[in-house]
Amino acid sequence: MGLLSDFFLATEAEVQSCSYEDIDTHFPVLQYKNLDPVVLLSLEGILLGTDLRPGTGGVNLSLARDFGQEGPWIYPVRPTLVAALSTLTSPRLEEVAAAWAKTEEFARASDPTSGLTELLQELSAFVRQTAAQGKRLYVKYVV
Numbered sequence: 001m002g003l004l005s006d007f008f009l010a011t012e013a014e015v016q017s018c019s020y021e022d023i024d025t026h027f028p029v030l031q032y033k034n035l036d037p038v039v040l041l042s043l044e045g046i047l048l049g050t051d052l053r054p055g056t057g058g059v060n061l062s063l064a065r066d067f068g069q070e071g072p073w074i075y076p077v078r079p080t081l082v083a084a085l086s087t088l089t090s091p092r093l094e095e096v097a098a099a100w101a102k103t104e105e106f107a108r109a110s111d112p113t114s115g116l117t118e119l120l121q122e123l124s125a126f127v128r129q130t131a132a133q134g135k136r137l138y139v140k141y142v143v
Contacts, residue, residue, distance in 0.1 A: 004142040005035035009135040020072050039105045046099045047084035077137040088124040
């Protein structure tokens with residue numbers, strides 16, 4: 001089944017007051033699989049031109065909400081990644097997808113670039129809503 005990775009827009013107060021079941025019905029959500037924090041750090045590193053994966057610089061990932069040992073877990077998406085995604089357009093989008101597809105996290109996929117281009121297009125359009133709505137981008141992880 002993998003790790004479900006649901007991206008959603010909310011305020012901090014909304015995240016703290018909602019149940020995890022509320023997220024899918026009360027907030028705009030983009031649903032993906034296996035976009036764990038290391039995969040997102042890899043993407044952010046490509047966008048910023050640096051290596052941010054664990055063991056390369058001590059990036060601190062803060063947990064916004066923990067629903068227990070079995071999850072789900074909610075993390076805010078780092079503002080630097082949101083900013084980089086919000087300005088991502090073609091042809092840079094295709095370049096980033098190709099570079100991301102070559103990372104260790106996607107090494108076993110048969111043709112990862114095709115899906116990553118569409119994923120980046122969707123995610124880039126989605127994050128542009130954060131500033132307009134005065135909300136922050138979060139990701140909910142469910143095993």
